Amino acid sequence: MPRSILGSSAPDPTHEWIAKTLLENGDLNFVQRLLSGREHPRISIGQDAQGNQRYATHQMAWEYLGPGEKVIGVFPNVVYDERSKSLKWLNPEQAREHAWKTKQFIRLDSEQQADILSSRYKEVLSHLSERGTLEQGSQSMNPPYEIK
DSSP: OOOOSSOOSSOOHHHHHHHHHHHHTTTSHHHHHHHTOSOOOOEEEEEOTTSOEEEESOOEEEEEETGGGOEEEEEESEEEETTTTEEEEOOHHHHHHHHHHHTOSEEESOHHHHHHHHHHHHHHHHHHHHHTHHHHHTTTOOOSSOOO
16 A cells, blocks of 8 residues: 555545645745745735734635646745745736746646645645655755745
8 A cells, every 4th residue: 555645544535635746846936835844924915804814825726827728727826026035915817827927836637636736735734744744845945035
């Protein structure tokens, strides 16, 4: 039986697939931020109904990308801006264009895969963190920003 990335004797196949997909795309800036296992910058995105400040670090989405919109890609709406060396929130259209232009997206085969990855990736991060897999998978991943 293959070894589980998440270390469970009876792993959730969806969580395993998400973890594998993230680790296989560890060269992407936004995935490095996810997998760094360290505190990373966040940006304010307003307040919730109770008046509490809300923050985002990735705010993942998926869309069809590229000429003819034939490529299914998962990408963040919160991106790292090289010029300002900070995170920026992009509206959905800007994020979609940015993902295609910079190749900062995970290419998938189906809408179902894209929906699962973009909506459930956080479920896996805590498991990877508990196992130490984040640090193992990101030893060479130094973020291009300072953590303050």
